[in-house]
Amino acid sequence: MQDTSTEPVQGTTLTKPTLAFKGQGSELFSIQIVNIALMLVTLGLYYPWAKAKNLQYIYRKTELADSPFTFHGTGKEMFIGFIKGLGIMAVLVSIFMYGFMHGDNSVKFLCFAAYFLGLLALIPLAIHGMLRYRTSRTSWRGIHMGYRGTLGSMYKVYLTGFFLSVITLGFYGFWFTTNLRKEILSNTRFGNAKFRFIADGSDLLLVHIKGYFLTLLTLGIYSFWYMKDLINFNINNTLIEQDGKYSRLDSSLTGGKYFKLAVGNLLIMVFTLGLGYAWVVTRTMAAIVNNCEIIGDFNPDALAQTEAEYKNATFEDMADMLDIGII
Amino acid sequence: MFKGKYYNGRTSKGMPAFITLEHTYISIAWQTGEESGTELWYLPDIHTSEFNDDTTVLEYGSFPRQSIAVFEQGFREALDQKYNGAKFLKSKYNSFQKTGVKGLLVGGLTLLALAIVLFVWGIPALAEKAAAHFPLAYERAMGEQLHEQMMLGKSIDSAKTKALQDYLAALDVKSDFPITVTVVKNDMVNAFAVPGGFIVVHDAILDKMEHHEELAGLLGHEIGHVQMRHSTKALTRSLSYYMLLSILFGDVSGIAAIIVDNASTLNKLEYSRSAESDSDKAGLELLKQNNLNPKGMVWLMERLNSSAPEFMKFISTHPNTNDRIKEIESQIKQTKYKMQPNPELEAAWAALKSVK
Incomplete structure (x- = not known):
């Protein structure tokens, strides 16, 4: 564990780029109760507002150098996205259902093909849109994050990865995952700082091979270390470039800590009949963020605003619907 | 006056600042190195500030926002006192948090109770309403596809299917849908209804039966499910559950998939207790309509009951067989009619039994 003690914000000394998560399950729970109650009353339409609140809380409790992040997204913005997303999904599902109900096999085939191609075309769009929106709505000390990737290159990375994965029966998936992460991180800005992801598919493959065989050998016990390795793989291979100098994220999450987290989360979910979900979220965030530090010369006081204002939330919820866990 | 940090929205450098709360604005006097200045934040442009802890963060203006941390x-x-009721301090979330452990506990349990009510009564009632408005033609078309899907990988006994169709043709049946029966080879003693008039009967149950009235009762029971649209309702219900859960947990993918999934599990769909007893009544009704011995229904139940454990599946989806028998017997007592032999049905039954 690293030192997360808070110093008063006063003082002119250079702040250390410590990362910390200060959220509490009880606080998040109280937010979720209000959210769920309002969603029930509005038959689910409150969902985007609920999601915004949830994110606002999580961001507000995640700190870098003792200052919290801010999520600026609003329920209204995401509601518009939610409705558009729902509309697109409704069209696709209708096509699917039409094919399903149709007796003619060629019509069936056409409809199913349209449905899957539609989904396939939608995913890169959704990822791109979500990244644009999410980063633009994230700030820290007023400095906004931003996403500079183009839709074209996202399609290229995604479709290439997808087809090569299909052709190689999934084997290319490791490169697909890392290439997608490279594309995303190398286009993400944090003020005038940039990110880079330096691992390759072969590195990820090694993590999986090691994890897979050791899990088999230890009758599953290693699976916690396997999961830890996967999380650390994503964190430790992320670089931050600031004024030509590189810093690196470093995770000190251990298999033991992950074991405690996973088993604890499972017990909480089982014994509270799912009501303890808020604690699961805060415990997980704490385990990941509090074990993460920035190694190098990253100077949190020297970030400059580089983003222009951005408004569009269509694909935030699209990504949600398609269940793409990107970040 | 309060000491804090001021961020101007252009760089991330925190500037030491003195903050004063005035009547209609907040005054921020900041200084860094040689530069210094004073910002006046007018209340209407201060953004809503929620979830603060020891550090209070306020943001101001349009993009890029300035902020202070105190x-x-x-x-x-001091903020709460000075600007009581101001828009940027209002939050239904913060005020709920102030209710403390008691509020959380009450809120949590109320929600749990509400969820149970919704799951046990709300959704089935809604699903039933929705299913009742589903056009017959669509239901038939959907059933056709579901039926086709289910028959994939099953071996249909076409001789017995033909014989069972002949038996059904000899029965006097009232239904909104054309009834199509199929016999599949399966050792599990079971029969089930697919929306739109498709009835699937396992050959094991036919082999076990001794009286044709049992078969008439069984068909009546399944036709009852079809006629009262129980499986359509069950399908709508499980779809609604799925949609509610996915909305609560934020995953709306695969709604189409669940419909297809359900095709394979339709025979395991659970009908409610009242749906079963309504279908039992429909079975009795069919026997009465054809002047057959109402005992057929009881024999059917007893046969199902005695054939455990092979039957466990059947019993678990058709609960409380004993209660059902009692209910059927009391129904029989209430309705009296004259039984008549039906040579046509008996011949069809004999033909069905003779198929090997």
Whole structure:
């Protein structure tokens, strides 16, 4: 564990780029109760507002150098996205259902093909849109994050990865995952700082091979270390470039800590009949963020605003619907 | 006056600042190196500030926002006192949090109770309403596809299917849908209804039967499910559950998949207790309509009951067989009619039994 003690914000000394998560399950729970109650009353339409609140809380409790992040997204913005997303999904599902109900096999085939191609075309769009929106709505000390990737290159990375994965029966998936992460991180800005992801598919493959065989050998016990390795793989291979100098994220999450987290989360979910979900979220965030530090010369006081204002939330919820866990 | 940090929205450098709460604005006097200045934040342009802890963060203006962070010193209380009721301090979330452990507990349990009510009564009632408005033609078309899907990988006994169709043709049946029966080879003693008039009967149950009235009862029971649209309702219900859960947990993918999934599990769909007893009544009704011995229904139940454990599946989806038998017997007592032999049905039954 690293030192997360808070110093008063006063003082002119250079702040250390410590990362910390200060959220509490009880606080998040109280937010979720209000959210769920309002969603029930509005038959689910409150969902985007609920999601915004949830994110606002999580961001507000995640700190870098003792200052919290801010999520600026609003329920209204995401509601518009939610409705558009729902509309697109409704069209696709209708096509699917039409094919399903149709007796003619060629019509069936056409409809199913349209449905899957539609989904396939939608995913890169959704990822791109979500990244644009999410980063633009994230700030820290007023400095906004931003996403500079183009839709074209996202399609290229995604479709290439997808087809090569299909052709190689999934084997290319490791490169697909890392290439997608490279594309995303190398286009993400944090003020005038940039990110880079330096691992390759072969590195990820090694993590999986090691994890897979050791899990088999230890009758599953290693699976916690396997999961830890996967999380650390994503964190430790992320670089931050600031004024030509590189810093690196470093995770000190251990298999033991992950074991405690996973088993604890499972017990909480089982014994509270799912009501303890808020604690699961805060415990997980704490385990990941509090074990993460920035190694190098990253100077949190020297970030400059580089983003222009951005408004569009269509694909935030699209990504949600398609269940793409990107970040 | 409070000490805090001021961020101007252009760089991330925190500038030491003195903050004063005035009547209609907050005054921020900042200084860094040689530069210094004073910002006046007018209340209407201060953004809503929620979820603060020891540090209170306020943001101001349009993009890029300026912000201040103030650590303790009673700043929060001073804000609440000075600007009581101001828009940027209002939050239904914060006020709920102030109710403490008691509020959380009451809120949590109320929600749990509400969820149970919704799951046990709300959704089935809604699903039933929705299913009742589903056009017959669509239901038939959907059933056709579901039926086709289910028959994939099953071996249909076409001789017995033909014989069972002949038996059904000899029965006097009332239904909104054309009834199509199929016999599949399966050792599990079971029969089930697919929306739109498709009835699937396992050959094991036919082999076990001794009286044709049992078969008439069984068909009546399944036709009852079809006629009262129980499986359509069950399908709508499980779809609604799925949609509710996915909305609560934020995953709306695969709604189409669940419909296809359900095709394979339709024979395991659970009908409610009342749906079963309504279908039992429909079975009795069919026997009465054809002047057959109402005992057929009881024999059917007893046969199902005695054939355990092979039957466990059947019993678990058709609960409380004993209660059902009692209910059927009391129904029989209430309705009296004259039984008549039906040579046509008996011949069809004999033909069905002779198929090997």
